[in-house]
Amino acid sequence: MGVPMSSASVDAIVKVGGSLITRKSEPMSADVEAMSEVSRALSRAGRLVVVHGGGSFGHSVALSRGLSSSGASRDAEGASATRLAMHELSTLFLRELSAAGLRPFLIHASRPDSAEFWDGAASLVRDLLGLGVTPVTHGDVGVTRGGFRIVGGDEICLRLAERLRPPRVVFLMDVPGVLRDPRDPSSYVEELDPDGARAMAAGLSGADATGGISAKLSFAASIADLGVDVYLVSGRSTPDVLKATAGGRPRGTMVRDR
Numbered sequence: 001m002g003v004p005m006s007s008a009s010v011d012a013i014v015k016v017g018g019s020l021i022t023r024k025s026e027p028m029s030a031d032v033e034a035m036s037e038v039s040r041a042l043s044r045a046g047r048l049v050v051v052h053g054g055g056s057f058g059h060s061v062a063l064s065r066g067l068s069s070s071g072a073s074r075d076a077e078g079a080s081a082t083r084l085a086m087h088e089l090s091t092l093f094l095r096e097l098s099a100a101g102l103r104p105f106l107i108h109a110s111r112p113d114s115a116e117f118w119d120g121a122a123s124l125v126r127d128l129l130g131l132g133v134t135p136v137t138h139g140d141v142g143v144t145r146g147g148f149r150i151v152g153g154d155e156i157c158l159r160l161a162e163r164l165r166p167p168r169v170v171f172l173m174d175v176p177g178v179l180r181d182p183r184d185p186s187s188y189v190e191e192l193d194p195d196g197a198r199a200m201a202a203g204l205s206g207a208d209a210t211g212g213i214s215a216k217l218s219f220a221a222s223i224a225d226l227g228v229d230v231y232l233v234s235g236r237s238t239p240d241v242l243k244a245t246a247g248g249r250p251r252g253t254m255v256r257d258r
């Protein structure tokens with residue numbers, strides 16, 4: 001097989017939260033303005049892999065069909081409908097990334113429980129970066145033993161981080177970090193080590209198809225265990241997006257193994 005000559009390293013894996021680019025209270029409602037704003041910020045960052053979440057597209061369909069990240073389902077209609085919803089969201093977001101000057105190139109997380117699949121995906125990502133495009137993927141409906149399983153974007157970040165070992169993974173959210181009080185945006189935690197993140201995750205609940213903030217913190221802890229710094233910051237603040245992706249210290253929560 002012919003493989004591109006110039007595969008490249010990754011400066012950051014960035015997860016763009018569904019809560020940022022969709023209106024979570026309204027099924028299938030995109031926030032195109034937010035997509036455009038975050039796309040402009042990302043176009044100024046380094047060599048990225050972009051992963052986006054499902055928001056009011058993937059989660060509303062998955063939940064209505066009983067699909068989740070924690071078990072396999074044989075609901076062919078539900079799996080197809082959920083993937084279609086993600087496809088629609090992704091198309092809108094890729095258009096904005098493209099309008100901002102990036103060259104997004106979509107790939108899928110189709111076999112989330114196969115190590116060989118992720119090895120291949122990581123190698124493809126390196127080649128795509130070497131070819132001058134920005135690999136983009138999203139929380140998806142994967143195929144596993146026993147049927148379909150939702151694979152969240154946060155889980156995808158972990159699987160890629162294990163193989164690509166970027167200096168940092170950035171979670172862009174609609175709040176400025178992990179909040180002690182969900183009603184107070186200024187109550188974000190500045191820094192956690194992996195055990196602290198796991199302890200916090202245990203006290204929180206997950207209300208969506210992939211476990212919400214609780215699962216996000218657990219994945220952040222596993223990524224930090226690899227020696228990769230994790231930032232959870234507001235995707236609405238361009239200076240913080242730039243600092244988080246370029247190696248500065250943004251406002252928000254950092255999860256780091258010390």
Ligand code: IP8
Binds near residue numbers: 058059138
């Ligand atoms: O928002 C969810 O991805 P996430 C994807 O990153 C689906 O957890 C299909 C619900």
